[in-house]
Amino acid sequence: MDDVRRIAWRRAEVRDERTVRVxxxxxxxxxxxxxRVEVQYGAVITITLFEGSDPQFKDAVCIMIAQFxxxxxxxxxxxxxxxxxxxxx
Numbered sequence: 888m889d890d891v892r893r894i895a896w897r898r899a900e901v902r903d904e905r906t907v908r909v910x911x912x913x914x915x916x917x918x919x920x921x922x923r924v925e926v927q928y929g930a931v932i933t934i935t936l937f938e939g940s941d942p943q944f945k946d947a948v949c950i951m952i953a954q955f956x957x958x959x960x961x962x963x964x965x966x967x968x969x970x971x972x973x974x975x976x
Contacts, residue, residue: 888922888939893975896936904965909934910957917941918949921958927974928964935974 896911913919918940927933936958941947 888920889942889945891922891937891939894936894938895975896934896973899934899971901966901971902959904967905962907932907934907960907962907966907971908957909936909960910955911936912953913938913956915949915952915954917944917947921956924958924960925974926960926962931970931972932962932964932966933972933974934960 894911894913896909898910900908900910902908909924913921919938920941922937922939925935925937927935
């Protein structure tokens with residue numbers, strides 16, 4: 888992706904001990920596409936979403952509208968009651 892940046896998310900929903908669904912708002916593709924998710928483990932679990940634009944569509948014209956999106960994040964460690972925080976800030 889081009890112009891990759893961290894984006895904030897709205898809420899995290901624990902689906903099971905190793906899966907969290909992260910809800911966020913974003914623009915439309917190909918201008919706003921999820922690039923990757925990074926997870927850090929400690930006393931809390933920090934989840935950071937990264938978004939960019941698809942380089943195959945450099946001249947795309949995208950409307951400025953927000954979409955509600957979600958991504959399921961597979962964890963390598965169980966939640967075990969830890970707080971899940973946004974790593975975008």
